[in-house]
Amino acid sequence: MIKVEGYSGKARATTITTEHGEIKTPIFMPVGTRASVKCMWQEDLYEMNAQIILGNTYHLYLRPGHELIEKVGGGLHGFMNWDKPILTDSGGFQVFSLSDINKITEEGVTFSSHIDGSKHLISPEKSMEIQKGLGSDIVMAFDECPKLPATKDTLRESMELTLRWAKRCIDYKLRDYQKLFGIVQGGLHKDLRTECMQRLEEMDFPGLALGGLSVGEKNEEMVDFLNDFVHTMPDQKPRYLMGVGKPLDILNGIRAGIDMFDCVLPTRNARNGQFLTHDGPLNIKNLRFREDTLPADPSCDCKVCKTYSRSYIRHLYTTGEFLAGNLITYHNLYFMIKMTQDARQAILDDRFDDYYKEFYNRYTSRKW
Ligand SMILES: CC(C)(C)OC(=O)NCc1c[nH]c2nc(N)[nH]c(=O)c12
Numbered sequence: 056m057i058k059v060e061g062y063s064g065k066a067r068a069t070t071i072t073t074e075h076g077e078i079k080t081p082i083f084m085p086v087g088t089r090a091s092v093k094c095m096w097q098e099d100l101y102e103m104n105a106q107i108i109l110g111n112t113y114h115l116y117l118r119p120g121h122e123l124i125e126k127v128g129g130g131l132h133g134f135m136n137w138d139k140p141i142l143t144d145s146g147g148f149q150v151f152s153l154s155d156i157n158k159i160t161e162e163g164v165t166f167s168s169h170i171d172g173s174k175h176l177i178s179p180e181k182s183m184e185i186q187k188g189l190g191s192d193i194v195m196a197f198d199e200c201p202k203l204p205a206t207k208d209t210l211r212e213s214m215e216l217t218l219r220w221a222k223r224c225i226d227y228k229l230r231d232y233q234k235l236f237g238i239v240q241g242g243l244h245k246d247l248r249t250e251c252m253q254r255l256e257e258m259d260f261p262g263l264a265l266g267g268l269s270v271g272e273k274n275e276e277m278v279d280f281l282n283d284f285v286h287t288m289p290d291q292k293p294r295y296l297m298g299v300g301k302p303l304d305i306l307n308g309i310r311a312g313i314d315m316f317d318c319v320l321p322t323r324n325a326r327n328g329q330f331l332t333h334d335g336p337l338n339i340k341n342l343r344f345r346e347d348t349l350p351a352d353p354s355c356d357c358k359v360c361k362t363y364s365r366s367y368i369r370h371l372y373t374t375g376e377f378l379a380g381n382l383i384t385y386h387n388l389y390f391m392i393k394m395t396q397d398a399r400q401a402i403l404d405d406r407f408d409d410y411y412k413e414f415y416n417r418y419t420s421r422k423w
């Protein structure tokens with residue numbers, strides 16, 4: 056259930072209610088694929104005001120198995136001792152990106168485990184069964200995310216399959232708990248996306264996600280598409296842009312009217328030495344930081360930036376100390392969450408455009 060609290064242009068602020076609490080949007084969701092946000096304690100996530108985290112059907116089904124999670128912890132919340140909302144992705148996308156041997160049939164996706172090569176099938180029903188066992192607050196429909204580039208015919212064919220699978224998810228009787236989000240596919244074709252959304256609307260999902268758009272660099276096409284499409288989505292349903300993104304991608308998504316975001320980059324790139332700062336990304340490996348006594352981001356008030364210097368964190372990173380990953384990850388997640396909190400306040404004050412311009416100019420100032 057969602058309450059729209061205000062608009063600033065197409066950008067909006069909402070409160071989404073789930074079984075494990077409220078989510079104030081716009082929101083960035085840290086990715087905790089295998090029941091852990093890498094390098095973070097759950098306490099760190101509470102401390103930085105993470106409101107909801109992601110888990111993954113594909114990974115948790117393979118290891119340790121949703122039955123074990125249900126048996127040991129009564130679901131993912133008890134298993135990992137996280138008592139706020141959890142969103143689980145449905146597994147299809149991960150099969151395509153992780154298991155190189157996979158076959159798509161009407162039934163579902165058969166694949167060989169990337170861990171031990173064992174054969175498996177994930178169908179819409181199987182995905183719903185797993186997510187039900189995990190006890191997630193927001194369940195994603197089982198979709199097919201076509202590789203790009205793809206012809207319009209291929210995209211239509213894939214979209215039709217995604218719609219047939221969506222129906223099978225809805226018929227699995229999960230929707231009763233108001234927790235199942237449909238996923239709109241269709242590439243960058245507004246007509247396909249609109250048709251897909253309308254046919255999902257006939258099934259009345261409580262929320263809608265946009266899949267197939269976390270494309271890499273050529274994001275001006277994505278931004279143009281979002282500005283043209285998102286405001287045509289139902290006003291009284293959460294809007295989730297899957298797999299997006301870098302700070303500027305997220306601000307572009309917010310400006311177009313998106314509520315929810317997730318991305319692995321802030322945590323993945325942290326482990327590779329990349330700090331997100333108000334003056335743009337900074338790689339701590341860079342020799343220029345060797346004796347730099349400044350914090351990673353002088354404009355950040357997180358506990359990492361209040362305690363450690365660039366020089367020290369560079370030393371940790373270059374010597375392979377685990378603490379480096381912990382510190383950079385904590386700061387990056389804090390940065391992403393704080394950015395969405397500031398964006399939310401700017402929307403409520405109806406000054407989002409000013410906030411966007413100020414953030415954008417400083418972030419692209421190329422200080423290093
Ligand atoms: C890069 C390409 C275009 C191949 O995929 C995406 O952009 N995909 C975005 C994405 C991220 N996570 C998802 N989960 C599901 N169920 N479906 C999706 O489309 C996605």
Ligand SMILES: [Zn+2]
Nearest residue numbers: 355357360386
């Ligand atoms: Zn910081």
